[in-house]
Every structure is written in C-alpha cells, then in structure tokens.
Amino acid sequence: MPAPRTLAELEADVARDLDLTGHPRAPWLVAKTVGGAPALDVLIIGGGQCGVAVAHALKRDKVDNILVLDRADYGREGPWTTYGRMRALRSLKDMTGPDLRLPSLTYQSWHEASFGTAHWEAMRFIPKELWNDYLLWFRRITGVPVQNGIEAGAITPATTDDGLPAFRIETSEGPMHARKVLLATGQEGIGAWWMPEHIAALPRAFRAHTNEMIDFAALRGKVVAVLGAGASAFDNAAVALEEGAAEVHVFCRRAELMVVQPYRWLTFAGFLRHMGEMSDEWRWRFMSHVLGMREGFAQDHYDRVIRFPNFRLHTEGEWQAARVENGRAVLTTPRGEFTADYCITGTGVRMDAAARPELAHCAENIATWGDRYTPPAREANPRLAQYPYLNADSAFVEKRPGETPWISGIHLFGIGTTMSFGPAGSSINAMAISAPRVAAGITRNLFAEDMPRLYADLCAYDEKQVEVDAARLAAE
Numbered sequence: 001m002p003a004p005r006t007l008a009e010l011e012a013d014v015a016r017d018l019d020l021t022g023h024p025r026a027p028w029l030v031a032k033t034v035g036g037a038p039a040l041d042v043l044i045i046g047g048g049q050c051g052v053a054v055a056h057a058l059k060r061d062k063v064d065n066i067l068v069l070d071r072a073d074y075g076r077e078g079p080w081t082t083y084g085r086m087r088a089l090r091s092l093k094d095m096t097g098p099d100l101r102l103p104s105l106t107y108q109s110w111h112e113a114s115f116g117t118a119h120w121e122a123m124r125f126i127p128k129e130l131w132n133d134y135l136l137w138f139r140r141i142t143g144v145p146v147q148n149g150i151e152a153g154a155i156t157p158a159t160t161d162d163g164l165p166a167f168r169i170e171t172s173e174g175p176m177h178a179r180k181v182l183l184a185t186g187q188e189g190i191g192a193w194w195m196p197e198h199i200a201a202l203p204r205a206f207r208a209h210t211n212e213m214i215d216f217a218a219l220r221g222k223v224v225a226v227l228g229a230g231a232s233a234f235d236n237a238a239v240a241l242e243e244g245a246a247e248v249h250v251f252c253r254r255a256e257l258m259v260v261q262p263y264r265w266l267t268f269a270g271f272l273r274h275m276g277e278m279s280d281e282w283r284w285r286f287m288s289h290v291l292g293m294r295e296g297f298a299q300d301h302y303d304r305v306i307r308f309p310n311f312r313l314h315t316e317g318e319w320q321a322a323r324v325e326n327g328r329a330v331l332t333t334p335r336g337e338f339t340a341d342y343c344i345t346g347t348g349v350r351m352d353a354a355a356r357p358e359l360a361h362c363a364e365n366i367a368t369w370g371d372r373y374t375p376p377a378r379e380a381n382p383r384l385a386q387y388p389y390l391n392a393d394s395a396f397v398e399k400r401p402g403e404t405p406w407i408s409g410i411h412l413f414g415i416g417t418t419m420s421f422g423p424a425g426s427s428i429n430a431m432a433i434s435a436p437r438v439a440a441g442i443t444r445n446l447f448a449e450d451m452p453r454l455y456a457d458l459c460a461y462d463e464k465q466v467e468v469d470a471a472r473l474a475a476e
C-alpha cells in the first residue's frame, strides 16, 4: 500500500484512525475539586516519550482531564536534543512505540510522509533529532496537553471534596491537584545520575557526567579520560575526538567489553508483555542478568571512535582514586596512574527515591526490591536491590504498610520500572505494550474509587432504548 504523500494527508489519516478506533466513546469520569479548586484526573510529570505515550493511552480511554508538565523548554524534553551525543537511536527503525500500534501514528508513517519512502528505505537508524521532531508531532496530532517550563515539586496527599483520595502537587507555578500522579521523569526519575565519589570530589573544572552539557570545544588539544564502556561513554568520547581533543581514553571497568545487547534478545512479545507478571524469583533472575550485563555500545558507536588514531580503549580500567596535581587530574587505575586534563563519567544512574524532590514526603517508605526479595547469594546485587518494588499497576508499594498508604496513587513509568516489569519505559522497544499497561493501572484505580457513584448512576439510569405502547400493553 502506498504511504501518504504529504504530512497533511497523514494527519487526516491519523484523525480518521483515531475516530475509527474510538470505541468505547462514552465519558465515564466526573471532574472533581479539592478545597473548591479543580482537580485533574491525572497529572503526568515529565513530557518525554513515556509521559506522552501514557497520556495518549489515557486519552484513548476517555481520561481527558489530564495534564503533562515538563520543566524543560518545548523541544528540549529528554536526551534527544540536549545531552544525547549519539547521532542516531540504537533502536531498530521499524519499532512501534508511543503510537500504541496505530499504523498512521508510527514513526515510519511520519518519516515517509515527511521525507518520502525512498528516504525511509535508505535510512539505517533514526537520527535523534528526527525522533525528537516525531515526538513533538505526535503530541500535537494526538492532542496530548503538555505545559513546558513548569517544574513539579513535592507531592502530598489530599482529598477531593467528595471524599476520594487525591494529591496536592507543588509546582513552580503554584500548587495543583490531581487524583492520580504519574512520574515519567526520565532516567534519573527515581534517583540521580551517579559518578564515583572520588570523581565527584574533583573540582568541577576537571569532571562531568555524560548527562551534563559539556563545552567540548574547550577540550581541543586536551587529554580526555572517559569512564564506562556503554553507549553514552563512546558517544562522549566521539564528540571529544571530533572536536579536536589531543587524546581520548575510554576506561572500561571490566576485563572484557560488552559486545552483545541483551535488550535485543528480550524484544519479543512474551517477555515484554508478561515478565512483570512472573514470580519475584524469575523477575529478579532475568532482570539482574540483563542489567548485570549493562547496556553495551553498538557498532556505530565503536566505528565512530575507532577511526581516530588518538583514541585508546583500556579494559580493567576502574578509576580507584583521583586527585589534582599540577593542574591535571591524576587517576589511579589497576594498571597504574593516568593523567588527564578532563574526566567524563558514563556511569549511569542510581536508584534513590530520596534524591527526588517530588517524593520528599514518602521516599523513605517506598518499598525497594531489597525490602521485598532476597535472591540466592550468587544472584545478589545491591545496586539492583535499590530499584522500587512496584505494584502490578506500576504504583509504589509501602515499605511499612499504613504509614503512607497514599503512595499507591503515584504511578511510575521509566527506567525505575525495569526490575518489576522488564524494559517497560526505559526503552522504545517495550512502549507499545507497557504504556497501555500503565494507563490501565491508572484507569483501574480511578474506576475502583468511583464504584459508589457509578452504582448510583446505574440505578438512576433511565434512558429508554424502546418506546412501548403502554395503552396496548394495558389492553392485552
């Protein structure tokens, strides 16, 4: 079937597809207030791909009284046009994602309508800027309401004026109220970007994390050391080389590089849909194996650096200590000392709810995997034990039941869900399956809390679907 020729034609297709699949169309939620102020049904914090995908899924289920907040400026949500230094996504280009499998909403449809089918066929991987453009188009065409430039702060419990559980959310524009909150706050959304303490202790002029904005032009002619051998480490090394660094050294902490991609293995429907329903033993076993391998770099990342003669790769290169000497950073590694002008750490994130302002009133009582499950000694991993242990609806669970029961109304979608559900929100390959699941967890709870009102509605329901001839009935 030929692809639509123009974006305008595609947009007409999207409108028609959304309408053709609009069943069931009946609204079923009633707007609430908290202390007289309007309350949203769902406030989504984070307007990256995860927040927008769940918002779209909610809208499809007629949950329209929602809002997505993002502290970033329009078009600057997530890594794609900010700290992401790859040229293209590592995901296969034909994956479905926030489209939730509606053909006209897929990346491919948008790409073909924007640049033509031949362009799509010639493209190997999706350039990150195009992915960002697609996400912006997606949220416009689906009508997902996003407000940029607003930062959400602490979440506290509240009650709607008719007695249902709700939240007050502090924001940079004043308080908001909502019945449910979805945290879609990205990689560091349930913790913080992390680097070894002795590197963090170096003066800022000597070090950065890959998630920071780095002045690479200032590294021209310098020796740059990068810690980590994941995709981001290689991307940062590549940019430093391209910007004219004298030498760039990537230090991999392990003895061998990670050259297989476990996320490729697990990209099949059974895993993506059902891993979250399996026993703790199996979830831990699979996900600790996957996350224990860490996500490696792809061929393109490697090719991008290896063509430079001033690039070096060091295995068993952990940075065990660091100091500044004669205006340079001296790193202690198992193979001796190494002196660099600048250090970049590609060491990822650490789960730590206490690091998040949104969770200031409940972080301490959010159950982690370490609270709920003790793996066999050979599978132990303290880093992964810090991941939140989520309910089946992707909401937080209490560490000590009864102290903060309201946290069951805060749902999570992002990398923090990985131990509980597999790569649910942290990667595009799972999104078409995981976003509707998270949305269903939210709608389930909205529905459950509305039982008395809905029952009263049912009892009062008197819309006739047939007019009976009462006089004739009486005569018979």
Ligand SMILES: Cc1cc2nc3c(=O)[nH]c(=O)nc-3n(C[C@H](O)[C@H](O)[C@H](O)COP(=O)(O)OP(=O)(O)OC[C@H]3O[C@@H](n4cnc5c(N)ncnc54)[C@H](O)[C@@H]3O)c2cc1C
Pocket: 045, 046, 047, 048, 049, 050, 051, 069, 070, 071, 072, 076, 077, 078, 079, 083, 084, 085, 086, 088, 089, 090, 091, 150, 151, 152, 153, 184, 185, 186, 187, 232, 358, 413, 414, 415, 425, 426, 427, 428, 429
């Ligand atoms: C460099 C990089 C490359 C990646 N490449 C791929 C890839 O090729 N394929 C793949 O499948 N996955 C990839 N990922 C993983 C994942 O797809 C991305 O991290 C993706 O951005 C996750 O989407 P998200 O919506 O969870 O988070 P984000 O896109 O990071 O969006 C979160 C948003 O929340 C906002 N926010 C946070 N806190 C607040 C607050 N308190 N108030 C208001 N707003 C807030 C932020 O401003 C941000 O815009 C990559 C990740 C990185 C870091």
